[in-house]
Amino acid sequence: xxxxxxxxxxxxxxxxxxxxxxxxxxxxxxxxxxxxxxxxxxxxxxxxxxxxxxxxxxxxxxxxxxxxxxxxxxxxxxxxxxxxxxxxxxxxxxxxxxxxxxxxxxxxxxxxxxxxxxxxxxxxxxxxxxxxxxxxxxxxxxxxxxxxxxxxxxxxxxxxxxxxxxxxxxxxxxxxxxxxxxxxxxxxxxxxxxxxxxxxxxxxxxxxxxxxxxxxxxxxxxxxxxxxxxxxxxxxxxxxxxxxxxxxxxxxxxxxxxxxxxxxxxxxxxxxxxxxxxxxxxxxxxxxxxxxxxxxxxxxxxx
Numbered sequence: 603x604x605x606x607x608x609x610x611x612x613x614x615x616x617x618x619x620x621x622x623x624x625x626x627x628x629x630x631x632x633x634x635x636x637x638x639x640x641x642x643x644x645x646x647x648x649x650x651x652x653x654x655x656x657x658x659x660x661x662x663x664x665x666x667x668x669x670x671x672x673x674x675x676x677x678x679x680x681x682x683x684x685x686x687x688x689x690x691x692x693x694x695x696x697x698x699x700x701x702x703x704x705x706x707x708x709x710x711x712x713x714x715x716x717x718x719x720x721x722x723x724x725x726x727x728x729x730x731x732x733x734x735x736x737x738x739x740x741x742x743x744x745x746x747x748x749x750x751x752x753x754x755x756x757x758x759x760x761x762x763x764x765x766x767x768x769x770x771x772x773x774x775x776x777x778x779x780x781x782x783x784x785x786x787x788x789x790x791x792x793x794x795x796x797x798x799x800x801x802x803x804x805x806x807x808x809x810x811x812x813x814x815x816x817x818x819x820x821x822x823x824x825x826x827x828x829x830x831x832x833x834x835x836x837x838x839x840x841x842x843x844x845x846x847x848x849x850x851x852x853x854x855x856x857x858x859x860x861x862x863x864x865x866x867x868x869x870x871x872x873x874x875x876x877x878x879x880x881x882x883x884x885x886x887x888x889x890x891x892x893x894x895x896x897x898x899x900x901x902x903x904x905x
Contacts, residue, residue: 606672608661610679615657617680621687622650624736628691632729639727642694650687685712688737697730711737716826723831728812734827735816742823742854743793792858792865797822800850807842821847822854 625647632640668676688708692698698707703719710717711734723731797818804814813829820827830836837843853861 610672610676611657612661613676614680614683615654617683618650618654621684622647628729628733631732635728637727637729639695639729643691643729646690646694685709691733695730697726712741714738714742714823714825731829735819738823738825738827739819788862789858792861796853803846804843807846808840821850824854
């Protein structure tokens with residue numbers, strides 16, 4: 603079976619437009635804080651969006667059918683494209699100097715790893731700090747899942763793409779919705795909702811809105827980037843912030859099918875899920891240790 607290269611390039615173009623649009627939002631942050639790198643970030647955004655439009659335009663007359671081989675190649679090339687294009691803001695703003703360091707920071711962002719080569723995060727322009735968190739947030743759910751949500755509008759099915767991007771998500775068993783695109787939309791709705799609620803909670807607890815938003819994007823993506831050199835230890839004097847982060851950290855690591863079932867009132871689904879039942883089988887000493895950590899004074903979290 604031959605690869606559908608025109609369709610693959612078409613979807614890669616769509617992903618570039620997504621990444622460029624995220625950079626456009628980042629440019630808005632730069633404008634708000636007047637951090638001196640607005641032009642560089644806008645240039646990054648225009649480059650990606652323009653190239654994405656060109657790819658989509660010259661490959662629009664493709665067969666709108668994705669097979670398994672196409673799906674795996676799109677996911678592989680798509681992630682590499684996101685990472686390489688996501689390096690551009692760091693390079694143009696000279697926030698990180700060497701290619702290897704830029705690649706490491708960007709890879710760590712999109713894969714929600716959270717490791718960093720930066721010694722002084724706080725010295726970066728605010729918009730670049732936000733871009734680091736944005737790479738976490740986009741990578742945490744998977745920007746390809748976002749693409750799947752709108753592929754039906756372009757006349758393209760997303761089953762094979764979803765299977766390649768998110769193996770082991772119950773695609774052959776339980777699903778949030780029979781239609782893959784509807785499943786992807788609901789996943790992003792939950793993801794976005796958790797981010798908003800954590801941002802509000804952290805803001806109420808004492809974080810600035812900028813810090814709260816960045817830590818929420820990082821936490822819900824199960825990453826580790828922070829706006830402070832000391833990470834969450836910067837707020838050790840505010841226990842509520844630590845507890846809010848822990849609570850949403852648990853939610854972020856929970857199967858979203860369970861969260862969706864709870865939201866629609868299908869509580870019968872919760873005890874039958876394997877990830878939930880595993881909690882009941884956890885050894886008591888582990889639970890006791892976790893409880894001890896929660897009720898003792900705030901601990902230092904650095905990352």
